[in-house]
Amino acid sequence: MAEQQQLQLLSEALQKFQDDLQSALEARQKLEAQQSENEAVKSEFDTLSDGAGIYKLVGPVLLKQERTEAVSAVDGRLEYIGKEIERTEERIKDLQGASDNKRVELMQLQQKMQQQQGQVAG
Numbered sequence: 001m002a003e004q005q006q007l008q009l010l011s012e013a014l015q016k017f018q019d020d021l022q023s024a025l026e027a028r029q030k031l032e033a034q035q036s037e038n039e040a041v042k043s044e045f046d047t048l049s050d051g052a053g054i055y056k057l058v059g060p061v062l063l064k065q066e067r068t069e070a071v072s073a074v075d076g077r078l079e080y081i082g083k084e085i086e087r088t089e090e091r092i093k094d095l096q097g098a099s100d101n102k103r104v105e106l107m108q109l110q111q112k113m114q115q116q117q118g119q120v121a122g
Contacts, residue, residue, distance in 0.1 A: 003113055010106040017099035024095060028088045035081045042074050 045067070048054070054070045055062040 003109065003116075007106070007109055007113070010102060010109060014099060014102045014106055017095055017102055021092065021095040021099060024088055024092045028085060028092065031081055031085045031088060035078065035085065038074055038078050038081065042071075042078065045071055045074065 045054075048067075050067075052067075054065050054067055056065045056070065
């Protein structure tokens with residue numbers, strides 16, 4: 001019966017790792033979408049003439065913004081998002097490794113239980 005409980009605990013732990021992994025993958029997708037959006041804004045800045053106005057949406061109001069301030073803000077966001085993607089990638093790698101280890105542990109316990117059942121039946 002103790003092995004049955006251990007099997008249940010391993011299954012629950014594996015499920016938790018898989019849920020965490022799914023959340024991390026979704027987070028990475030959101031970050032990549034934000035990164036693409038900010039890169040598109042940055043490329044738009046490159047096509048603007050020096051005298052073109054840049055406006056920032058703050059709530060329901062558009063506020064005029066200095067070009068250097070806008071470019072700096074986008075560059076800062078891109079840098080932050082890049083670091084977050086790296087951090088998320090590392091977390092995904094860690095979760096995949098832990099999940100794989102838990103899966104192996106679970107399979108070994110299942111095999112052990114099957115062998116014991118075979119010995120009892122035989």
